[in-house]
Amino acid sequence: MTPRHFLEIWRAEIAKLFSRTSARAGLVLAALVAIAGPLFLFMASRADIQMNGQSVSSGLELSGAMGLQWALELRNNSQILRALILMLVALSVAGEYRARTIREDLIRPVPRWAVPLSKWLAVDVWILASLVVAWVFGGLLSTIAFGAGGTWSQPLLGYGATFLTDAGFAALVLMIAVLSRSVAGTIAGVFVYLILDTVLGWAL
């Protein structure tokens, strides 16, 4: 298999993924969550939040970079985008086993590894796109509301780290999806993994 052939397959998987309504809706959701970040920062700065007798609100840094940081915190803590990644990977791998469409790709003269790898890389492109959308919408609103001040390298590093952890999560889901070959089985498998991870984390 030539690198060019693999790039064609990857491009096809990206096109297929982005043609899904759930993937498009996910990008809109990523933008909404990003917009909510600076809004929450603004609301928190206006609220009178006390902790140990001291005002937390008055200590908040109101800057464009901080607004973007809040957008990232909201994205990562809500897990809503991660749930979408789980769904997209489950649909593009296990869903294709169920619909038998993956069989049509497997009978082509391509090595087997190329099929899941191209699907994983396509999901990675979606994750990157969702982060770019979040950066643009969250950053724009934040800059308009609070100015362009603050340390921008911090959210940049945060968004980069989120990309890596989300891509890793997508790889985990993909492995479970390849093994289970069922959407429900993939979701159940990921939940079992997350529960075991949490329980073992406490125990150890």
Next chain:
Amino acid sequence: MEVRGLTRSYGHRKAVDALDLTVRVGDVYGFLGPNGAGKTTAMRCILGLIRRDAGEIAIFGDKGVSARRHVGAIVESPAFHEWLSGHRNLVLSAAYAGVENPRAEVDRVLERVGLAERAADRAGTYSLGMKQRLAIARALLTRPRLMLLDEPTNGLDPRGMHEIREFIRSLALHDGITVFISSHLLAEVQQICNRVGIIQDGRLRAEGYVKELVSGDVSSLVVEIGTPEPDKLSTALEGVDGAEVLGPGESGRIRVRPGALEPAALNAHLVQAGVPVEAFVPIQRSLEDVFLELTQ
């Protein structure tokens, strides 16, 4: 396509057992067998969808992944991304197939199967016959030299079956494509295939030209004889080595196995014995007869 010693087991059960097949260039080859005989397993092994335990598969001299570049295939019922158009489905498949100039090729195959006008519609809105044609278009994307078709007319109405049958014929005649068809429809296979392989319990029972298989040898010949005096007929046959009355045939005639005599000699013998012969019809065996004999 040369398949030698193909074996695939599920647990202790051998689904395909040392299967040998030879499909020659230009053949329209019918792959027959009862349910559970191992046809689909064999086809899946040939296409690399499942691993084989043993055996060799060579397609136009190539083996392994590279052999599949010669092949277009429809395995079981056709599956598409229902939310995408027929055209878009084929463009995505073309990427996997490594097709140069995919858009032009997609237009070519859509034109070839007569779906160009509906190409922009969502695949989910296609009838089963249209989906089958779209599947053939997808299989044709790589300009294959061998087409593997698993039950290509399954679920189609008579018109759809006729269309697909004619299309398969034209693939062989006009496009020079060798065709390998798995089917339960023996009459259909007899109509369109020149060679067949019959498989049962994972093993090849017979392989050869349809004409040779249905003609059989003299001992398998059956004749239907019309006569108002069936008792005389029975008496006359008693003296002929291997001859026997099999029972009633079509239109009140009597079905007879002529034994050692050729049909013309049998007719002369009956007339000489004073049997009033009103009709004398040699019955050619159908592929179904051959199939039932071999798979009993």
